[in-house]
Amino acid sequence: MIERYNRRQRALVITLVIICVLLVTVYSREDKEGFLHRLQRFSMDVVSPLQKGMSKVLSPVKEGIEFLVDLGRARGERDRLREELKDLEERVHELEEMRRENETLKQMVAVKEANPELDYLVVEVIGANPDAWEQTVQIGAGYSDGLREYMAVLSEDGSLVGRIILCTSETSVVQLITDEKSAVGAKLQRNGEMGVLKGDGGGKTHLELLNQDADVQTGDVVITSGMGGTCPAGIPIGVVTEIGEMQADLSIGVFIQPRASMTRLEKVLVVVNPLPATLPMAAEGRN
């Protein structure tokens, strides 16, 4: 019984498949005006008003689906634009870095042109001293690069920053002029009054003039005197910002604002020639 039922079903499917094949064959062989083609055209004419009506009814649904599809696309677009923005921000950052580096190099070239008798080595600042009582920075060059203790160190714009107090083969430590232990021969540019520039340890410096009756005014420019043999003469240090009262030891407090920004040092110029006249024993021994 079941076998006969299955055989009937197979016969049915084979018959229907043969009908389909015949239909396909006839349809593909007849011309556009053939019966089957005309039947198709007629059917489409019949159903087209229904399709139009349904299209109007379902347009909100379609818009909803399109909105969802667009939402998916918009998400992809948003992610792509975020990536692009990130890339562009990185590019802007790189360009800004390059612009600043270019400015720095231009300043350094100007410093070299202003002092042709001095030879410089451009060195990167690689760190600051973590000890709050020591106003020093570490730079990325040492003996192997030709640096020695007591060499003068200038900022990018050619102002005095300090001098090297310790050299290793690859790095050096620069004592800033603001360090309490720093003492540099200095003079007023306006009248040549000599003195010693000492650090206050708090980002400022003061000038101890040799002549107690010297003519000193706020705004006077202070430069290196060349005395002591470590710093070449004529390097700008800063300006007089305040003149204090005469002390019991008859000295007057002349406060100097350094021209170089000690907290924003990235690259410095080390004066490698002429060599400092005062060389510590250890450095001489290594030479």
Place this chain on the structure above:
Amino acid sequence: MFAAHRRLLLLTVITLTLLVQLTVAPELSVGSVRPDILLVATVCWALFHGPGRGTVFGFFGGLVEDIFSTAVLGVGAFGKTIIGYFAGELKHRVVSRSVAWPMCIVFVATVLHELLKFATWTMVGLEERPPFSFGIIAGMALYNALLTLVVYPILARVAASEEKAMLFQ
């Protein structure tokens, strides 16, 4: 009497599905992916009623779809007849009542149906056939599988009501 009722039911389901296919399906298309509701109905119908009725549903459903479109007449009917038969053969093999099975069967059936279509077009030497894209076929298969979630329960109710009517008779 009962055979006439069955034929009427078949005619009604095919007509309604065809109307939905012709009017609603184009509105639900996503890009080039358009659902084939008649194919989904063929598979579901065959899963409820077996290979014989599945074959008949597929043949007439495919035939009217071909008549109401610009496709090569007989190609749709050919594909759906075969799908209807083989889906019907699975009626007693799938025992789970989960809708996941019909969804999987519809997915596979859609892929086979589209491959059959392309094969037939190639055999008759149809020059203006669409470019083959497995991406679109996969999209259609997925879409049809999702539509099974709607079509399968409806046809399950139709099948249940038919069984009730048969019991009363």
